Amino acid sequence: EQQNPFQLSQNDGSAKGGENAAKPAWKSPEVSDSTPFCKMDKDENLGPGCDVSISEINNINKKIRKDILSLVHTDFFKYFKFDPFKKCTIWENNDGICFRRSCAVDVVEDWDSLPEYWQPEVLGSLDNDTSEQDDALHSKDDDASFLNQLCDNKDKAADALADDVNYYDINDFLSPDAVLVDLSKNPERFTGYGGQEAGQIWKAIYAENCFSSDEQDKCLAKDAFYRIVSGLHASIGTHLSNDHLNTTTGEWGPDLDLFMMRVGNFPERVSNIYFNYAIVAKSLYKIMPYLKELDFCNEYDNDVKQKMINIVSQLDSKIFDEDLMFQDDWDKSIQDDFRSRFKNVTKIMDCVHCDRCKMWGKVQTTGYATSLKILFELNEADETSRQHVVDHLTKFELISLLNTFDRLSKSIESINNFEVLYNERIDCDNQGAISNFFRNNNFFRLVGEVTGSLIDKCKKLNGSSNTSKSEQIEQKKAEVVTEKNEQGMFQDIKMPKKTKKAGTRSETSQVNRWVRAWHTEIHNVKEAFRFIFRSYIDLPKNLSNLLLSNFNKFWNKFVGVAGYLDEEEKDPNVYKLDLH
Ligand SMILES: Cc1cc2nc3c(=O)[nH]c(=O)nc-3n(C[C@H](O)[C@H](O)[C@H](O)COP(=O)(O)OP(=O)(O)OC[C@H]3O[C@@H](n4cnc5c(N)ncnc54)[C@H](O)[C@@H]3O)c2cc1C
Numbered sequence: 001e002q003q004n005p006f007q008l009s010q011n012d013g014s015a016k017g018g019e020n021a022a023k024p025a026w027k028s029p030e031v032s033d034s035t036p037f038c039k040m041d042k043d044e045n046l047g048p049g050c051d052v053s054i055s056e057i058n059n060i061n062k063k064i065r066k067d068i069l070s071l072v073h074t075d076f077f078k079y080f081k082f083d084p085f086k087k088c089t090i091w092e093n094n095d096g097i098c099f100r101r102s103c104a105v106d107v108v109e110d111w112d113s114l115p116e117y118w119q120p121e122v123l124g125s126l127d128n129d130t131s132e133q134d135d136a137l138h139s140k141d142d143d144a145s146f147l148n149q150l151c152d153n154k155d156k157a158a159d160a161l162a163d164d165v166n167y168y169d170i171n172d173f174l175s176p177d178a179v180l181v182d183l184s185k186n187p188e189r190f191t192g193y194g195g196q197e198a199g200q201i202w203k204a205i206y207a208e209n210c211f212s213s214d215e216q217d218k219c220l221a222k223d224a225f226y227r228i229v230s231g232l233h234a235s236i237g238t239h240l241s242n243d244h245l246n247t248t249t250g251e252w253g254p255d256l257d258l259f260m261m262r263v264g265n266f267p268e269r270v271s272n273i274y275f276n277y278a279i280v281a282k283s284l285y286k287i288m289p290y291l292k293e294l295d296f297c298n299e300y301d302n303d304v305k306q307k308m309i310n311i312v313s314q315l316d317s318k319i320f321d322e323d324l325m326f327q328d329d330w331d332k333s334i335q336d337d338f339r340s341r342f343k344n345v346t347k348i349m350d351c352v353h354c355d356r357c358k359m360w361g362k363v364q365t366t367g368y369a370t371s372l373k374i375l376f377e378l379n380e381a382d383e384t385s386r387q388h389v390v391d392h393l394t395k396f397e398l399i400s401l402l403n404t405f406d407r408l409s410k411s412i413e414s415i416n417n418f419e420v421l422y423n424e425r426i427d428c429d430n431q432g433a434i435s436n437f438f439r440n441n442n443f444f445r446l447v448g449e450v451t452g453s454l455i456d457k458c459k460k461l462n463g464s465s466n467t468s469k470s471e472q473i474e475q476k477k478a479e480v481v482t483e484k485n486e487q488g489m490f491q492d493i494k495m496p497k498k499t500k501k502a503g504t505r506s507e508t509s510q511v512n513r514w515v516r517a518w519h520t521e522i523h524n525v526k527e528a529f530r531f532i533f534r535s536y537i538d539l540p541k542n543l544s545n546l547l548l549s550n551f552n553k554f555w556n557k558f559v560g561v562a563g564y565l566d567e568e569e570k571d572p573n574v575y576k577l578d579l580h
Pocket of ligand 1: 188189190191192193194195198199201202229230231233234235236237240262269349352356357358360361
């Protein structure tokens with residue numbers, strides 16, 4: 001029996017641990033089903049620590065979505081550095097690799113494509129006051145090491161290394177093998193990565209949620225840890241469903257069934273995305289007073305800063321209360337455990353086999369790590385803590401933080417769009433019942449054109465464009481049968497007798513046949529001439545191809561790889577003759 005997927009208070013325990021959960025058997029909603037999205041209590045608070053509801057977050061997100069989107073497209077936030085070759089330290093054998101094009105990352109290789117202020121000659125002219133420690137940290141081979149800086153030429157990464165308040169490993173970003181990527185050119189979308197390999201990664205991530213405390217079941221931190229990881233998992237599931245490749249049409253677009261199967265059917269997962277939004281939003285809110293002290297590059301200083309201020313000014317402190325998490329000494333040890341466990345989650349990203357997934361995994365886990373550092377390590381009343389956290393924020397952390405917020409904001413926008421699609425589908429199912437009645441009725445068939453477009457739209461929504469060849473044949477057969485039955489239906493109508501004019505019609509059709517034959521002949525003669533003409537044009541190209549291919553064959557034979565060349569013509573010229 002299908003459970004109500006949007007009852008937020010329910011806990012879908014099946015998902016815990018990631019491995020035991022059975023996939024929900026998603027079936028197209030019955031006409032009698034009411035919309036699960038409507039059943040979801042959007043005005044209920046998100047849970048302990050959050051004095052905010054789904055509706056409130058939806059409203060906030062609508063107001064700031066545009067600014068977030070434009071912020072992550074600025075030069076400051078769109079370039080990211082990560083090391084795709086970093087060794088997986090979690091398990092020994094990690095040989096899997098994703099060969100799909102969609103798993104690849106497009107790296108910035110053309111230095112000239114970078115903004116002017118990052119060109120070597122401009123950077124070289126800056127007053128360089130980096131310390132010896134900085135030099136030791138960066139390999140001279142790391143051309144993009146300037147991206148470690150917040151543009152004031154002072155390397156925060158060096159300071160951050162000395163800190164023990166990090167929830168990720170800062171060394172991840174200092175590797176000489178790191179590549180520079182433009183995040184806006186590598187969207188997070190469906191890559192086809194999955195199966196046992198991806199499952200193993202998720203299993204390892206969820207396994208980090210085993211705290212050593214005796215009272216672990218009551219522990220708020222454990223619950224928050226689970227929600228963060230599950231929210232990240234659900235957010236990735238939302239993106240891959242929203243930007244999914246339809247292998248039949250070759251088009252990218254939202255896939256409602258997939259979304260429902262991965263996220264929509266599990267109210268807890270939907271709510272965890274909102275929970276993560278609240279956490280990241282609160283950390284941004286918390287650093288708002290210090291934004292003016294953060295040194296962005298002067299060239300894009302005001303624009304970036306202004307956008308950030310626009311976003312943060314819409315947020316509210318009650319969105320998440322981090323003080324509830326680690327309140328006493330007992331909690332302090334859990335906090336250390338929490339920090340080191342989350343650091344492990346960021347390390348597990350090195351084991352992901354799909355580079356695109358790894359990159360976004362790294363961005364987002366670092367983003368959450370930054371949020372957690374701001375929330376749990378920054379005590380605004382304590383100047384030392386402020387210096388430790390705010391003054392040492394690195395550029396990677398800010399980039400990751402804002403991009404993670406963008407990912408969550410996009411997920412929430414997509415969930416709302418999926419709700420619209422879902423409701424349309426319900427409407428369509430209702431319309432389907434009505435249109436069946438219309439189809440079987442002579443009078444209403446006359447107004448069929450009106451409902452036709454609606455039915456087409458519904459078919460599209462119900463994914464009938466994905467039907468297989470055999471299904472299409474069956475569909476076609478059914479249409480022919482219906483057509484015949486429909487002809488039968490009209491036999492009771494008395495038609496006027498045929499007049500003499502009917503005879504003239506057959507004469508006209510005889511003339512038309514001669515005209516058609518004449519046009520066909522002319523067309524074929526034209527095609528023949530075109531063929532001869534084109535073979536003259538193609539002659540030099542064909543000769544050179546022949547020469548090259550023979551030379552290739554000869555060379556391959558010479559070096560001992562005979563038969564290496566695929567001799568089948570890839571794209572043969574086809575000339576169609578009209579034979580009708
Ligand atoms: C770090 C990382 C990044 C990835 N990025 C991408 C990407 O960008 N594009 C892409 O196409 N694929 C990506 N993937 C793969 C994707 O997450 C899925 O693993 C894959 O699509 C296979 O899905 P699945 O249905 O087999 O179950 P999985 O998503 O692999 O989940 C395994 C099990 O975990 C449980 N589970 C699922 N979701 C949740 C949740 N939200 N909360 C709690 N439990 C849950 C379920 O029981 C499920 O059976 C990524 C994987 C990882 C590990």
